[in-house]
Amino acid sequence: MNSEKFKQGLEVRKEVLGAEHVDRSLANATDFDQAMQELTTEWCWGTCWTRPGLSRRDRSMINLAMLSALGRPDELALHVRGAITNGVTPEEVTEIFYQVAIYCGVPSGVEAFKIGKSVLEKLEK
Structure with a gap:
């Protein structure tokens, strides 16, 4: 895609998620999921994430x-x-997941904490 929103979205997506991840996602796209990669990049990252x-x-x-x-x-x-790339601290992630547990159910919170802990441990290495 060459729309302006796609280009903006690609830039934001790479800045937030990392160029390596985004490049790999796009390179691994097939005829089956190429359109979804384009939609995600243009709409989520180019239209939503670029709003002021x-x-x-x-x-x-x-x-x-x-x-x-x-x-x-x-x-x-x-x-x-x-x-974390966008400046959210691990302490704030904890508070978000705690809030999720209270308002969305303990199982959702437990799963979020498990995932968050794993990611944060990998980032520390």
Whole structure:
């Protein structure tokens, strides 16, 4: 894709998630999922994440809560890394997951903590 929103989204996506991850995701796309990679890059990252109303840090915090509540472990792990990149502290991640446990159920919180702990341990190494 060559739309302006795709280009903006690709830049933001690489800054938040890491160029290596994004490049690998795009390179591994097949005819089956290529359109989804393009949609994600253009709409999520190019349309939503470039809006001026919230900072990247705020968006990351919201994503951690939503992905935890929805039970999306792979995306949650990816966005924990992105949240740290965007300035969210491990202490704030803890508070977000605690809030999830209270408002979305203890099993959601337990899973979020397990994923967050694993990601943060890998980032420390």
